[in-house]
Amino acid sequence: MQRSTDMNKFLSSEQDWLPSLSVDCVIFGFHENELKVLLLTFRHTDLLALPGGLVHRQEDVDDAAKRILAERTGLADIYLEQFHTFGQLGRGSDQFGRKIAKANGIDLPPDHWFTRRFVSVGYYALVDFSRVIPSPDVFSESIDWYDVRELPPLVLDHSLIVQKALDTLRLMLDHRLIGFNLLPEMFTMGELQRLYETILGKKLLRTNFQRKMLSLEILERLDKKWTGGAHKAPYLYRFDTKKGEEYLNNGDLVRKE
Amino acid sequence: MQRSTDMNKFLSSEQDWLPSLSVDCVIFGFHENELKVLLLTFRHTDLLALPGGLVHRQEDVDDAAKRILAERTGLADIYLEQFHTFGQLGRGSDQFGRKIAKANGIDLPPDHWFTRRFVSVGYYALVDFSRVIPSPDVFSESIDWYDVRELPPLVLDHSLIVQKALDTLRLMLDHRLIGFNLLPEMFTMGELQRLYETILGKKLLRTNFQRKMLSLEILERLDKKWTGGAHKAPYLYRFDTKKGEEYLNNGDLVRKE
Numbered sequence: 001m002q003r004s005t006d007m008n009k010f011l012s013s014e015q016d017w018l019p020s021l022s023v024d025c026v027i028f029g030f031h032e033n034e035l036k037v038l039l040l041t042f043r044h045t046d047l048l049a050l051p052g053g054l055v056h057r058q059e060d061v062d063d064a065a066k067r068i069l070a071e072r073t074g075l076a077d078i079y080l081e082q083f084h085t086f087g088q089l090g091r092g093s094d095q096f097g098r099k100i101a102k103a104n105g106i107d108l109p110p111d112h113w114f115t116r117r118f119v120s121v122g123y124y125a126l127v128d129f130s131r132v133i134p135s136p137d138v139f140s141e142s143i144d145w146y147d148v149r150e151l152p153p154l155v156l157d158h159s160l161i162v163q164k165a166l167d168t169l170r171l172m173l174d175h176r177l178i179g180f181n182l183l184p185e186m187f188t189m190g191e192l193q194r195l196y197e198t199i200l201g202k203k204l205l206r207t208n209f210q211r212k213m214l215s216l217e218i219l220e221r222l223d224k225k226w227t228g229g230a231h232k233a234p235y236l237y238r239f240d241t242k243k244g245e246e247y248l249n250n251g252d253l254v255r256k257e
Numbered sequence: 258m259q260r261s262t263d264m265n266k267f268l269s270s271e272q273d274w275l276p277s278l279s280v281d282c283v284i285f286g287f288h289e290n291e292l293k294v295l296l297l298t299f300r301h302t303d304l305l306a307l308p309g310g311l312v313h314r315q316e317d318v319d320d321a322a323k324r325i326l327a328e329r330t331g332l333a334d335i336y337l338e339q340f341h342t343f344g345q346l347g348r349g350s351d352q353f354g355r356k357i358a359k360a361n362g363i364d365l366p367p368d369h370w371f372t373r374r375f376v377s378v379g380y381y382a383l384v385d386f387s388r389v390i391p392s393p394d395v396f397s398e399s400i401d402w403y404d405v406r407e408l409p410p411l412v413l414d415h416s417l418i419v420q421k422a423l424d425t426l427r428l429m430l431d432h433r434l435i436g437f438n439l440l441p442e443m444f445t446m447g448e449l450q451r452l453y454e455t456i457l458g459k460k461l462l463r464t465n466f467q468r469k470m471l472s473l474e475i476l477e478r479l480d481k482k483w484t485g486g487a488h489k490a491p492y493l494y495r496f497d498t499k500k501g502e503e504y505l506n507n508g509d510l511v512r513k514e
Contacts, residue, residue, distance in 0.1 A: 019276035021344075021376055061344025061376055085342045085378050087278075087318025119278055119318055119378075121342050175428060 003043070006138045007104055014113040017054040022118040023065050024052040024086075024158065026165035027073060029129035030182040034147045035198045036129065037162060038072065039154070040140035044103045049155045050162070051143065052120065065123040072143060074133035079126040079181040083168040084161075087119040091157050100139055124165040126181035149201075166199075173199055177218065177248065180239040186222065188234040189213065218244045260300070263395045264361055271370040274311040279375040280322050281309040281343075281415065283422035284330060286386035287439040291404045292455045293386065294419060295329065296411070297397035301360045306412045307419070308400065309377065322380040329400060331390040336383040336438040340425040341418075344376040348414050357396055381422040383438035406458075423456075430456055434475065434505065437496040443479060445491040446470065475501045 027038040039048045051072040055064040062082065070076050097114035101107070108115055134143040146152065148166060151159065173179050179195055193209045213219060220243075222236045284295040296305045308329040312321040319339065327333050354371035358364070365372055391400040403409065405423060408416065430436050436452055450466045470476060477500075479493045 018374065018376070020278050055344070055376075057374070058346060060346050061342065064344075082342060085318065085339060087312070087321075087378065089315060089317050117275065117314070119275070119312075121344065121376075171432060175432075 003138070004104070007101075007106065010138055011101065011106065011108070011112070011114055016056060018057050018059075019113070020117065020119055021055050021061070022052055022120045023055060023061065023068055024050045024120045024122050024161055025065060025069055025072070025080075026050060026122065026124040026162055027069065027127060027132075028124060028148075028165075028169065028182065029127050029132060029145060030195055030198070031129040031145070033194050033198055034149075035182075036145040037148050037151070038132070038134060038143060039146050040072075040136055040143040042100050042103065042139055042155075043141040045100070047100075047155050048146075048152055048158075049140075050158045051137070053137070061121055065121070069123075069125055071137065072135055073125075073127060074135060075127060075131060079178060080123055081125075081168075081172075081178075082121060082123050084122045084164050085119060086122060086157055086161060088157065089117070091118070091120070096156055104139075120161075122161050122165060124169060126169075126178060128182070128184060130184075170200055175248075177216075177239075177244050180244075183239075186236045186238055188236060190234060192237070216247055218247050260395070261361070264358075264363065267395055268358065268363065268365070268369070268371055273313060275314050275316075276370070277374065277376055278312050278318070279309055279377045280312060280318065280325055281307045281377045281379050281418055282322060282326055282329070282337075283307060283379065283381040283419055284326065284384060284389075285381060285405075285422075285426065285439065286384050286389060286402060287452055287455070288386040288402070290451050290455055291406075292439075293402040294405050294408070295389070295391060295400060296403050297329075297393055297400040299357050299360065299396055299412075300398040302357070304357075304412050305403075305409055305415075306397075307415045308394070310394070318378055322378070326380075326382055328394065329392055330382075330384060331392060332384060332388060336435060337380055338382075338425075338429075338435075339378060339380050341379045341421050342376060343379060343414055343418060345414065346374070348375070348377070353413055361396075377418075379418050379422060381426060383426075383435060385439070385441060387441075427457055432505075434473075434496075434501050437501075440496075443493045443495055445493060447491060449494070473504055475504050 029036045029038070038051060040051055041048055051068060053064065053068040055061055065080060065082070069078055069080060097112070098108050101114065134145070136143045148162065151162060153159065154162070169178070173196065179199065182195060183191065189210055192213065193204060193206065196209065197204055218240055219237045220240045222238060286293045286295070295308060297308055298305055308325060310321065310325040312318055322337060322339070326335055326337060354369070355365050358371065391402070393400045405419065408419060410416065411419070426435070430453065436456065439452060440448065446467050449470065450461060450463065453466065454461055475497055476494045477497045479495060
């Protein structure tokens with residue numbers, strides 16, 4: 001009952017939102033060597049979608065993304081980047097709003113604002129999997145993690161949005177050193193390599209990977225080692241934020257010589 | 258007179274356009290070792306701005322950018338990429354539409370659609386400088402090339418938009434090999450190096466640059482050389498599109514080892 005009231009309230013809130021514009025968030029988490037993405041299921045449907053929302057008339061688009069992210073994950077201080085805006089005519093948003101409302105027993109009148117065309121600004125977020133408390137929105141009944149390698153079909157162009165986010169994540173892995181946002185504070189070289197392998201979708205040579213990573217001079221090697229276990233204990237590393245920034249400010253062509 | 262009619266016609270065309278959304282184009286050209294950008298001056302003002310426009314209700318956002326670009330440059334087949342969407346509340350668009358109309362003797366009523374907030378999708382284009390025929394739009398009286406290193410103040414957040422486009426261009430120079438779009442079909446290694454130096458804003462070592470470029474195996478060395486001149490004639494090169502694609506499909510980490 002509360003749900004239905006909330007839904008009706010939202011559907012009468014046209015004046016609160018900037019017309020034509022929405023935000024979709026691709027929220028990545030890394031867990032047990034799988035790159036995962038957060039998806040919600042719309043109430044009374046089996047339709048899966050990215051967490052998203054609209055932009056208040058007096059709100060930065062970036063702030064709208066932060067707000068939506070905080071509402072869905074419970075996290076405020078997250079690595080979040082805009083990566084692409086999806087403005088294809090054939091995104092299908094016009095059919096979609098009507099469909100979702102209908103599934104919940106609400107018939108929208110012709111040309112209702114929620115049935116019109118939306119252009120969506122895509123953001124991706126990198127979160128420490130263990131800290132997230134997934135929380136569904138007014139239209140959805142559940143929200144869960146899915147392995148990006150085995151994504152089910154998604155509504156609208158949301159599969160394309162995930163793919164484009166993944167392409168950007170791969171590109172930025174080297175250029176912005178953003179992968180560390182997906183790891184806990186301390187990690188082994190093996191864990192770092194598995195993160196890279198998972199995101200890039202391929203195996204890397206251990207010696208090459210280690211040499212490359214150490215040559216960047218952005219990792220702090222810690223004295224601590226894992227306790228227990230029969231194998232030789234590997235070193236723990238921590239990402240050195242200050243050195244990372246210096247590295248990124250150096251520019252590409254010079255760095256690679 | 259025709260101008261004024263066109264302007265009034267545009268200002269009554271709210272129903273033609275997707276609300277809240279605009280497109281701005283950063284059009285880069287390379288000429289005499291300068292990276293230039295195309296800017297227009299609004300009629301009866303000294304206000305400089307990026308070429309831009311609105312999106313038809315039934316038009317892909319990408320297609321809107323192509324249309325605007327073709328209108329302003331006379332070119333249809335151009336390297337064009339969306340790079341960022343500018344959605345800050347303080348972009349100032351609301352004051353701006355009124356100001357431009359006012360300078361042309363038109364007082365817009367309160368809350369006129371053209372005075373409302375716009376979120377702008379930024380595209381950058383790389384064009385062969387010599388092929389462009391700059392052509393002003395209905396609101397502007399001239400359009401010209403400006404050196405990016407000495408840009409005058411621009412309206413709204415357009416300076417930020419240029420800076421962000423430049424950052425993206427620098428990042429993509431290596432990752433997408435897009436620099437070749439700014440050169441004529443055949444070029445010397447020296448010309449290629451000066452393009453990179455101009456975009457990156459710094460000097461590069463000649464031997465390192467040449468070794469790096471040749472190691473990518475994306476250049477076809479031609480038999481022809483420059484004729485005339487007392488110095489040793491340099492080789493001409495051509496970008497090998499097919500090999501370039503193979504290179505780009507190889508992925509980063511593997512490539513750099």
